[in-house]
Amino acid sequence: MLELKFRYLLTTCPQTLSEVPSVVDGQRQPLPYRCRFCSNPASSPCEECLKTVILSAVATHQKLSADPEHVTAIPLLDKDPRLDLSMLIGLSLLKLSGLQHRASNPSQPPLQDVSTPRLLQAVLVLDTQLRETPDDTSLRLLLVQLYLLLGCASYAYQLWTPLDVKRTIQDALSPLFFDRISTLAPGLFQGSRPLMDPLRSYYTHTLRDPCPIRVWDAFSSGSYTSIIDMAEYDSRLRRSCTLVMTVVEERHATRALGGKLNLDLDGDPLVGTCTRRDMIIWSR
Amino acid sequence: MTYKPPKDYKPSKLQDVLAKEHAYDLETLSRIHNSATTILHDKTTAAHLTCAEHALYTSTALLSGLLSASLSPVPRSSSSSSSAPLPTSVTAAVAGLKTTLSTLRTAVLAHSPATDETFASLTDMRTLSALRDASLATRHAAAFLLAWHERETTGKVKSGAAGGCHKDILAEMKALDGIAGKALVEVRGRIKALKGRLGEGGWLDRLLEWTFGNEEEEEKDEIVRGVAALTGGRGGAEEWAGRVLESWVEGVKGWGMVRMEV
Numbered sequence: 382m383l384e385l386k387f388r389y390l391l392t393t394c395p396q397t398l399s400e401v402p403s404v405v406d407g408q409r410q411p412l413p414y415r416c417r418f419c420s421n422p423a424s425s426p427c428e429e430c431l432k433t434v435i436l437s438a439v440a441t442h443q444k445l446s447a448d449p450e451h452v453t454a455i456p457l458l459d460k461d462p463r464l465d466l467s468m469l470i471g472l473s474l475l476k477l478s479g480l481q482h483r484a485s486n487p488s489q490p491p492l493q494d495v496s497t498p499r500l501l502q503a504v505l506v507l508d509t510q511l512r513e514t515p516d517d518t519s520l521r522l523l524l525v526q527l528y529l530l531l532g533c534a535s536y537a538y539q540l541w542t543p544l545d546v547k548r549t550i551q552d553a554l555s556p557l558f559f560d561r562i563s564t565l566a567p568g569l570f571q572g573s574r575p576l577m578d579p580l581r582s583y584y585t586h587t588l589r590d591p592c593p594i595r596v597w598d599a600f601s602s603g604s605y606t607s608i609i610d611m612a613e614y615d616s617r618l619r620r621s622c623t624l625v626m627t628v629v630e631e632r633h634a635t636r637a638l639g640g641k642l643n644l645d646l647d648g649d650p651l652v653g654t655c656t657r658r659d660m661i662i663w664s665r
Numbered sequence: 666m667t668y669k670p671p672k673d674y675k676p677s678k679l680q681d682v683l684a685k686e687h688a689y690d691l692e693t694l695s696r697i698h699n700s701a702t703t704i705l706h707d708k709t710t711a712a713h714l715t716c717a718e719h720a721l722y723t724s725t726a727l728l729s730g731l732l733s734a735s736l737s738p739v740p741r742s743s744s745s746s747s748s749a750p751l752p753t754s755v756t757a758a759v760a761g762l763k764t765t766l767s768t769l770r771t772a773v774l775a776h777s778p779a780t781d782e783t784f785a786s787l788t789d790m791r792t793l794s795a796l797r798d799a800s801l802a803t804r805h806a807a808a809f810l811l812a813w814h815e816r817e818t819t820g821k822v823k824s825g826a827a828g829g830c831h832k833d834i835l836a837e838m839k840a841l842d843g844i845a846g847k848a849l850v851e852v853r854g855r856i857k858a859l860k861g862r863l864g865e866g867g868w869l870d871r872l873l874e875w876t877f878g879n880e881e882e883e884e885k886d887e888i889v890r891g892v893a894a895l896t897g898g899r900g901g902a903e904e905w906a907g908r909v910l911e912s913w914v915e916g917v918k919g920w921g922m923v924r925m926e927v
Contacts (some may be wrong), residue, residue, distance in 0.1 A: 436891055
């Protein structure tokens with residue numbers, strides 16, 4: 382399996398492709414590179430190598446599942462090797478589908494020029510693996526993003542909730558799911574609990590005092606250097622994009638579903654902690 | 666890239682006729698216009714936005730510029746006001762708005778021939794949302810301007826002074842209002858069509874066919890056979906397909922509750 386992982390790494394690394402002149406002996410070459418691994422003409426990444434990786438991974442996975450000795454030994458290991466194999470297969474299929482090319486050009490519609498069968502196959506493989514190993518965070522995060530791409534926002538939310546993103550990591554990780562969610566699925570905002578509630582309560586709680594309480598603890602315990610870090614962290618949090626995103630998504634969804642906007646933007650306690658100068662910084 | 670301007674642009678929120686409110690409107694509108702235009706002209710912005718988002722923000726910038734130009738007191742004498750040509754900024758803004766609205770409408774209707782139309786729509790709801798936002802903003806702006814003009818002209822007629830805005834601007838706004846109204850009808854129609862389409866039967870099979878291809882393709886493609894072996898084949902994948910479908914149906918149901926009126 383290590384061999385497969387290395388093979389995948391090499392295949393996705395552009396240095397394994399050597400460039401080929403676009404016209405040879407008067408004939409146009411269809412593909413711009415030659416793979417140093419399998420010596421076939423290729424585009425980036427080499428499709429033949431990816432296919433080989435997928436097929437070997439599938440064969441290994443089936444061998445592992447078919448052998449009862451291996452299956453009984455798996456719970457004793459740190460990690461189920463079939464999880465890695467499935468991730469490898471999924472990621473290779475995603476590369477084959479052409480999704481990465483679209484990521485570099487966001488102005489086109491999301492799934493234009495992406496091979497639908499390969500994308501769906503990748504999602505299916507990863508989803509099946511998640512059913513077997515529901516605790517793997519990286520798999521879950523990847524699937525959430527893929528389902529958002531496919532437009533299955535409610536299912537993505539079901540997968541997102543067990544990740545239990547709360548407190549400090551909300552600021553960093555929430556945009557993975559909540560970014561522009563109101564434009565994708567305004568229906569999600571109609572549940573029993575407001576969708577942005579965890580984020581809003583986190584920010585309201587953390588930013589309610591102009592000066593973080595911990596600063597006084599730091600003074601009294603004599604760790605003065607941490608005070609500067611705390612102050613900087615606090616000011617960054619007040620200007621965080623995730624905070625703006627929370628406010629914007631809430632307001633957008635409320636207007637879309639016909640609710641009343643309770644507060645003027647300036648009166649919103651989250652936004653009110655920012656100065657006009659911060660607004661200009663946000664816009665950068 | 667999570668940049669967004671604060672979405673407090675809602676010209677219809679004000680009902681007061683005091684001059685102070687008017688001044689506040691003008692100031693807010695010109696502030697929005699300035700900051701939005703600066704951001705749009707920044708080199709790095711276009712790389713981070715999708716085509717639909719870019720069109721949406723452009724339309725916001727243009728609307729705010731148009732409104733602030735229309736609402737500003739124009740120096741006029743009573744005879745020449747109705748025949749003076751519109752300032753170029755206004756005509757440019759109107760033309761720009763028509764272009765952005767039509768860009769968004771084309772984006773919503775277009776899809777590559779290889780993908781199924783329903784799949785393309787379901788995976789691109791953000792463009793639909795952008796079209797709805799742009800059209801609603803245009804309608805709000807038109808309603809606001811017309812209402813303000815009404816108030817000004819009825820108020821000022823009694824006091825004898827000329828007021829309100831240029832009649833050509835009004836005509837253009839009414840035209841834009843019409844275009845935006847049609848766009849909203851299209852959005853509503855699209856949601857309804859999606860709902861209807863998802864309500865038809867055979868979706869599980871269709872989804873499985875998209876994933877695995879038909880029988881012949883499955884025979885030929887080793888990778889598909891490998892994936893089928895790992896995931897329990899078509900039978901095993903049915904449950905997954907059911908979940909995906911359910912999620913799509915829920916999403917479209919949520920969209921059905923979205924307001925399309927001013």
